[in-house]
Amino acid sequence: MSGDTRHGVGVSPGSAVGPVVQVAPPVRPPADEPAPTDAGAATDLVLEALAAVAADLDARAEAADAHAQPIIKATAMIARDKGLAKAAGKQVGSGKGPATAIAAAVDEYAAQFEALGGYFAERVTDLRDVGDRAVAHVLGVPAPGVPTLEGPSVVVAHDLAPAQTAALDRNHVVAIVTAAGGRTSHTAILAAQMGIPAVVQLHGATEIPEGTSVAVDGDAGEVTLDPDMALIEAQRERRERRAAALAGVSGPGATRDGHAIALLANIGGVDDAIAAGAQDVEGVGLFRTEFLYLSASSLPSVDEQASIYAAVLRPFGDRRVVVRTLDAGADKPLAFANLGEEENPALGRRGLRLCQAMPELIDSQLEALAMAAKETGADVRVMAPMVATADEAAWFASRVKAAGLPKSGVMIEVPAAALRSRHVLAEVDFGSLGTNDLAQYTMAADRMEGELSDLLDPWQPAVLDVVAAACAGGAEHAKPVGVCGESAGDPLLALVLAGLGVSSLSMAPKKVPAVRLALSLHTLEECRALADAARSARTAEDAREAVRAAASEELTAIL
Amino acid sequence: MAQRTVTIASSVGLHARPAALFVEAAQGTGLDVEIGRAGEDAVDATSILGVMALGAKHGEEVVLTADGDGADAALESLVALLSRDLDAEEG
Numbered sequence: 287m288s289g290d291t292r293h294g295v296g297v298s299p300g301s302a303v304g305p306v307v308q309v310a311p312p313v314r315p316p317a318d319e320p321a322p323t324d325a326g327a328a329t330d331l332v333l334e335a336l337a338a339v340a341a342d343l344d345a346r347a348e349a350a351d352a353h354a355q356p357i358i359k360a361t362a363m364i365a366r367d368k369g370l371a372k373a374a375g376k377q378v379g380s381g382k383g384p385a386t387a388i389a390a391a392v393d394e395y396a397a398q399f400e401a402l403g404g405y406f407a408e409r410v411t412d413l414r415d416v417g418d419r420a421v422a423h424v425l426g427v428p429a430p431g432v433p434t435l436e437g438p439s440v441v442v443a444h445d446l447a448p449a450q451t452a453a454l455d456r457n458h459v460v461a462i463v464t465a466a467g468g469r470t471s472h473t474a475i476l477a478a479q480m481g482i483p484a485v486v487q488l489h490g491a492t493e494i495p496e497g498t499s500v501a502v503d504g505d506a507g508e509v510t511l512d513p514d515m516a517l518i519e520a521q522r523e524r525r526e527r528r529a530a531a532l533a534g535v536s537g538p539g540a541t542r543d544g545h546a547i548a549l550l551a552n553i554g555g556v557d558d559a560i561a562a563g564a565q566d567v568e569g570v571g572l573f574r575t576e577f578l579y580l581s582a583s584s585l586p587s588v589d590e591q592a593s594i595y596a597a598v599l600r601p602f603g604d605r606r607v608v609v610r611t612l613d614a615g616a617d618k619p620l621a622f623a624n625l626g627e628e629e630n631p632a633l634g635r636r637g638l639r640l641c642q643a644m645p646e647l648i649d650s651q652l653e654a655l656a657m658a659a660k661e662t663g664a665d666v667r668v669m670a671p672m673v674a675t676a677d678e679a680a681w682f683a684s685r686v687k688a689a690g691l692p693k694s695g696v697m698i699e700v701p702a703a704a705l706r707s708r709h710v711l712a713e714v715d716f717g718s719l720g721t722n723d724l725a726q727y728t729m730a731a732d733r734m735e736g737e738l739s740d741l742l743d744p745w746q747p748a749v750l751d752v753v754a755a756a757c758a759g760g761a762e763h764a765k766p767v768g769v770c771g772e773s774a775g776d777p778l779l780a781l782v783l784a785g786l787g788v789s790s791l792s793m794a795p796k797k798v799p800a801v802r803l804a805l806s807l808h809t810l811e812e813c814r815a816l817a818d819a820a821r822s823a824r825t826a827e828d829a830r831e832a833v834r835a836a837a838s839e840e841l842t843a844i845l
Numbered sequence: 846m847a848q849r850t851v852t853i854a855s856s857v858g859l860h861a862r863p864a865a866l867f868v869e870a871a872q873g874t875g876l877d878v879e880i881g882r883a884g885e886d887a888v889d890a891t892s893i894l895g896v897m898a899l900g901a902k903h904g905e906e907v908v909l910t911a912d913g914d915g916a917d918a919a920l921e922s923l924v925a926l927l928s929r930d931l932d933a934e935e936g
Contacts, residue, residue, distance in 0.1 A: 356865070363893040364894060367892050367895075368889060413894070587903075593856065
C-alpha cells in the first residue's frame with residue numbers, strides 16, 4: 287500500500303513520479319534593515335549581489351533549452367544593468383540598507399514600466415525577479431524561484447508566475463504541483479500546453495520535504511508521497527495503455543455513429559500557429575490576438591497587423607481559423623487604449639465594450655484580417671468577446687460585413703448572451719462558448735482567485751444549464767455553437783458538451799487526441815444521455831462521477 | 846561626436862529580444878552610445894532598462910550618438926541592426 291495520498295485539482299493530464307524540488311518563496315528586505323554605517327561597503331555589497339545574480343542567470347541560460355535561453359539571457363542583462371546599479375547606489379547614499387536599496391531601485395523602474403503599460407508592465411515580473419534574487423543574495427538566503435534542475439524533478443511551489451512556468455526546463459520537469467492557482471490560471475493553461483502533468487490547490491504542498499519521491503496524477507488531481515512500486519507500476523501501465531489507445535485514432539473528430547464534432551486548437555501567436563498547424567487538428571477555434579497589442583505602445587498599423595495575421599493563417603492552409611478580436615480592458619490594459627481605472631475590471635469596459643468606445647481599434651483589426659485573409663486565401667471567421675446583447679452582436683456583424691469578411695460570430699461568455707442566444711445568434715453566423723469566463727460570470731467567482739476553484743469547476747450543473755440554453759438558441763436558427771474554453775479539453779466533459787449540441791471543441795493541441803478518442807467511443811445518443819446525467823446531478827462532483835460511471839470503460843480505463 | 850538617425854524596423858518595436866540584441870551590440874562597441882528621440886533626453890544605449898523604458902516603437906525615428914575612436918563605424922553597425930526586423934528572425 288502506498289503512503290500518503292493528497293488531493294488537489296488536476297489541471298494538466300498525465301502522470302509522473304519524481305523527487306520534489308521546492309521553489310523558494312520570494313524574499314523581502316527586513317523592514318528594520320539598519321542604515322549602512324559604511325556607505326562604500328554597502329554599495330559594494332549591492333554591486334556584488336547584482337553581479338552574482340547575473341552570473342547565476344548566465345549559468346542557467348547556458349543549461350536551458352533554445353526556447354528559454356533568450357528569456358533568461360535578457361533577465362541576466364537586467365541584473366547587469368548600469369542604470370539599476372546606479373539607482374541602487376543612490377538609495378544607499380540616501381541612507382538605505384543594501385537589501386532595501388535594491389528593492390527601492392527595482393520599485394523605481396517598475397513604476398516607470400507600469401506607467402508605460404502593455405508589454406512593458408509585463409516585463410516588471412523579470413525585473414522583480416532580479417531584485418528578489420539580489421535581495422536574497424544580500425541576506426544570505428536561498429535564491430527565490432526554480433533552482434537549477436539536475437535530473438527528472440517534480441517542481442513544487444506555492445504558486446508559479448507565468449514567466450517561471452514558461453522558463454521551466456522541459457527536459458527535467460516531469461510534473462508541477464502548486465498550493466495555490468486554479469483551473470484556469472495561466473500556469474494551468476501553460477502546463478497543459480507544454481504537456482506537463484500538473485496538480486494545483488494541493489494544501490500543504492510547500493511543506494513536502496525537498497527530495498521526497500512523489501507520484502503525481504494530473505487527471506485525478508492526486509499526489510502520493512513515497513509511492514510504492516505497485517502504484518508506480520499502475521501509473522506506468524496506464525500511461526502505456528493511454529499512448530496506445532490515443533495512437534489508434536486520427537483525423538476529423540466524430541462520434542461513433544459518425545456525427546462530426548470539429549477538433550480545433552487554441553492559439554495565441556505565430557509560434558503557436560506554426561506548432562498547431564503541424565498537428566492533426568481541423569483548424570483553430572480560438573486565436574487570441576492580444577499579443578499583438580500588449581506588445582505595442584501605440585495601435586499597430588494595419589499593414590503591420592496584416593503581416594502578422596498572415597503568418598498565423600498560413601500554417602493552416604484551407605482549414606478554418608476563428609479569430610477573436612481584441613479582448614483587452616482594465617485587467618489587460620493597453621498603452622494606447624486605456625479608459626482609466628475601474629473598480630471591477632472583469633465587469634468593466636472590456637472586450638467589445640472597449641471597441642465600441644474606440645471603434646478605430648476594431649475597424650483597423652478587421653481591415654488587417656481582411657487583407658491577411660485575401661493574401662493567404664484562408665478560411666477566416668471573426669468573433670467578438672464580451673457580447674451580452676443582440677444589439678451588440680448586430681453592431682459587430684455590421685462592422686465585420688463592412689470590412690468585407692465573410693463570417694461573424696460572438697463569444698458566449700456572458701450568461702445573458704447564453705440565455706438570449708436565440709436573438710443574439712440570429713445576428714451572426716456562429717457562437718463560441720468561452721467556458722472559463724462563462725463559469726466566472728455564472729458563479730460570480732473570480733477566475734484568478736484560486737480559493738474559489740470549486741465554484742469555477744466547469745462541471746457545475748448551473749454552468750452546464752447555461753451551456754444548454756446557448757445551444758438550444760443556436761439550434762433554432764441552425765447556427766453552430768462551439769466551445770473554446772478549457773472544458774473542451776476534458777474528455778468526459780467533451781462528451782457532455784457534444785450531447786448538449788456543440789459542433790466544435792477547441793483546446794490546447796496536446797489535449798486533442800484524448801478528446802478524439804472519447805468521441806469515437808460514444809454515439810451522439812449516448813452523449814445526450816451523459817449530458818442528461820450531468821445536468822440531473824446536484825453538484826459538480828456528482829455530475830463528473832455520474833458521467834465517469836456511465837462512460838465507456840475503454841475511455842475511463844486510461845483517464 | 847558621431848550621430849545617426851534611423852527608423853526602427855522591428856515589427857513590434859524596440860523591446861524584448863530586439864532590445865537585448867541592440868544593447869548587446871551597443872555594449873560590444875566599447876563606446877558611450879546614447880539613443881533617444883530627436884529633441885528629447887537620450888538614454889544610455891548599453892542599459893537594457895533604459896532602452897526598454899524609451900519604448901521606441903515600429904516605424905519610429907531614433908537618434909544614435911557616440912563619442913571616441915571608431916564612433917562612425919560603430920554607429921553604422923547599430924543603424925544596420927535597427928534597420929532589420931529583428932523579430933522576424935526568431936526561431
